[in-house]
Amino acid sequence: MTKYTVKDIARKSGGFAMLAVDQREAMRLMFAAAGLPKPVKDQVLTDFKVNTAKILTPFASAVLVDQQFCYDEIIKQKAVDKSCALIVAADEFIPGNGIPVDSVRIDRNVNAAQVKKEGAKALKLLVLWRQDEEPAERLEMVRDFNKICHDAGLVSIIEPVVRPPRVGDKFDREQAIIDAAKELGDSGADLYKVEMPLFGKGDAKELLKASQKLNEQINMPWVILSSGIDANLFARSVRVAMSAGASGFLAGRAVWSSVIGLPDTELMLKDISAPRLQHLASIVDEMMATR
Template identity: 85%
Template sequence: MTKYTIKDIARKSGGFAMLAVDQREAMRLMFAAAGIKTPIKDQVLTDFKVNAAKVLSPYASAILVDKQFCYDEIIKQKVINKNCSLIVAADEFIPGNGIPVDKVRIDKKIDAQQVKKDGAKALKLLILWRQDEDPQERLQMVSDFNKICHDAGLVSIIEPVVRPPRVGDKFDREKSIIDAAKELGDCGADLYKVEMPLFGKGESADLLRAAQKLNEQINMPWVILSSGVDANLFARSVRIAMNAGASGFLAGRAVWASVIGLPDTDLMLKDISAPRLQHLGTIVDEMMASR
């Protein structure tokens, strides 16, 4: 059995320049916010994701897709560049309390062996981390997920994202990101996808210190995501995170969010998003070469 490793989703430099298009209801909200007439049909999301995969995958070491809206079409149309690896989201989002993602569980509809046959090399699991919820439940879910991945010879990517507690209103995002890393940073996964400290804002020295604290807690390669970070600050965030020990990024919004709702989507992806992704990939290679 072929067993994939993180090298199979990396660039030749060993760094990661990975694109995410697995956003689901969050992407629908983005289209609505861009002024697209509601209700936003599923096909609008599917078309955007497939177009983004087609236009941008030549510049990514891997692309993360979701089963709900785009996986089938992306496989059917064979739009992913041959040099770009496929990652499949294996998380099922459960809405509640007025938000699209209130809980997450492993998506049992994802057949690890089948997606591997289709060309996937990794699975990704979102973990919502709340300080007042049972850490053992999270650790068990991650353990189950790792087993699914490794039994199939796939790379295991976890994505802890912090949320305010269920009870009370005290929420220290920065402390929570560190606490989540303490809990999950040595859980047996292959790659840790993490939120950028301080939303990528502020002085470089402060960001570097925060990222170094994070690095101390994660006992596996790690990459940053771009949600919550201003697209204009994301390239700097990648440099700083990699200075602290990160190995690149797995990001979507910083690459393509600005073209949502614009006319001529294919053209906008080519003119705006592709150069942005190329630039980020160059940064990753430069930072890896300097090590």
């Protein structure tokens, strides 16, 4: 059996320049905010995801897709460039308390062996981290997910995202990111996808220091995501995080969110998003060359 490793989703430099189009209800909200008639139809999301994959995957080392809205069409249309690895989201988002993702569990409808047969090299699991929820339950879910991946010969990618506690209002996001890394940074996954400290804002020295603290807690390669970061700051965030020990990025919003709702989306993806992704990938290669 073929067993994939992180090298199979990386660039030749060894760094990761990975594109995410697995956003679900969050993407629907983005289209609604851009002025599309409500409710935004599923087909709008599917079409955008497939077009984004077709146009941008030649410039990415891997692309993360979801089964709910785009996996079948992406496979059917052969939308992913041959140079780009396929990652499938294996997380089921459970809405509640007025938000689209209130809790997460492993999506048992994602068949690891089948998606591997169809070209996938990795699975991804979102892990919501709250300080007042049971760590043992999170660890058990991650270990279960890792086993599913590794039994199938797939790469295991975990994405801990911190949330305020369910009870009380005391929430230190920066400390929570560190605490989540302490808990899950040595959990047996192959790659750790993490929120950028300080939302990528502020003084570069402060950012570097915060990223170094994060690096100390993660015992596997790690990459940053772009949610919550101003797209104009993301390139600097990649550079700073990699200076601290990160190996690249797995990002969607910083690459394509600015074209949502614009006329002629395909042209905008080519003219705006593709150069942006190419620039980010060049930073990854540049930073890996210094190691």
